Amino acid sequence: MLLGFPDPVAELSFGGRLDLGAGVLPGGVPGGAVGCGALYFRRRAPVAEAIVTLAVCVVYYPLSVYDGPLMVTFALALYTAAAEGRFTAAVALGVVTLIAVGFGEARQHDGNRQIDDMSLFMLAGWLVSLVAVGRAQWTRSAYLGEVEQRALAAEREQEARAEQSATEERLRIARELHDVLGHSISLINVQSGAVLHKLSKKPEPAEALSAAEEALEAVKATSKDALRELRSTLGALRKPDETAPTSPTSGLGRLDELVARARSTGIEVRLRTEGERRPLPPPVDLAAYRIVQESLTNVTRHARATGAVVTVDYTDERAVRVRVDDDGEGSPEGSPAGSGIRGMAERARAFGGELTAQNTAEGFGVSARLPTEGTA
Structure with missing residues (x-):
């Protein structure tokens, strides 16, 4: 007996034997098939499936002689609805079920009730437990999903940082190679061109030999310095167990050599120092040297x-x-900045400094300010 409908078991015939056929055939087998078949769609449409199984139970139990296990399909559907995040719908279905059973039992006489108050209370606890367990499963699944998303996001962020670090290191090495090789090869080109120009005028053998020796000495010194700078730059690509280069690193302390090489091209270069010279952080010292080198x-x-x-x-x-x-x-008006000036500006910005490169009344000027405080 469910929802206040009469129990077919009370009808007896043939001398006290139960008439089973009339109770099973009308709604039992089709209702059971529909209820079980609806479970196939419990993941796709959990709320609709719960409503269907509840409706099947409402039809099945009053018409069936035996109180079969079809109620399990509704219990599973109710749990699934809560576990899939349809918490409000699951609570509503549980409340409707409890009200319907209570209303059906209230219509019966005291002697005809199929569910007493204690059983009704246990049914309420059973429905609440199903919804609560389903809700807990949904919460756990949501938490695990969030943890997985966070792990994926952290992995993507780590990959992005690694890629950014690799890009920055690649650009740094490219800038170093540009400054080192560009400066040295430019000097060699200018020195060689000057000697060839002198020789094209067919000077006296002694004068030609002197000019050639002077140019070759300058080329030798410049190329030697270029090799030293190149080894120092490529040292960034060494393996951890390899020996560091022993040659002195470039800095403002080596400006005299840099200016001397520039003078060998025929340009009168002067070096001035203002203020009291002091030690600088190595990265700033190198950046200042590279800016002067690229400018020359x-x-x-x-x-x-x-x-x-x-x-x-x-x-x-x-x-x-x-x-x-x-x-x-x-520089011609409106002409874009070359890669050398962009590289110098990037060096200055890397330390929070600034660089300006512009025409002056006498020619062209490059000025850079590099902060020294807080630099590792």
Whole structure:
């Protein structure tokens, strides 16, 4: 007896034997088939499947002689609805079921009730437990899904950081190679061109020999310095167990050599120092040296200058300033900045500094300010 419908078991015939056929055939077998078949769709449409199984139970139990296990299909459907995140619908179905059973039992006389108050209370606890367990499963699944998403996001972020670090290191090495090789090869090109120009005038043998020796000495010194710089730069690609290069690293302390090589191209280069010289963090020291080096490279290659002045200013206690001014032709108005100037600007920005490169009244000037505080 369910939902207040009469129990077919009470009908007896043939001398006290139960008439089973009339109770099983009308709704039992079809209802059981429909209820079990609906479970196939419990993942796709959990709420609709729960409603179907509840409706089948409402039809099945009043018409069936035996109280079969069809109620299990509704229990599984109710749990699935809660486990799939349809918590409100699951609660509503549980409440409707409890109200319907209570209403059906209330219509019966005291002697005809099939479910007493204690059983009704246990049914309520059973429905609440199904919904609560389903809700707990949904919460656990959501938590595991969030953890998985966070793990994937962390992995993607780690890959992005690794790729960014690799890109930055590649650009750093490319910039170093550009500054080292570009400067040295430019000097060699200018020195060789100057000697060839002298020789084309067919000077006296002694004069020609002297010019050739002077040029070869300059080329030798420049190429030797280029090899030293190249080894130092490629040292960043060493394996951890390899020996570090023993040659001195470039810095403002080697500007005298840099200026001397620039003078060998025929340009009068002067070096000035303002303020009291002090030790600089190695990265800043190298960046300042590279900016002066690239500036002198541009002077020898493009400026058509006869003189240049390199100024190192230590008067600012929180930064160092370097400036290279030449008396060349300057840069045409509106012309885009070359890769050399962009590389110098990137070096300055890497330390929170700034770089300006512009035409002056005398020619062209490059000025950079590199902060020294807080630099590792």
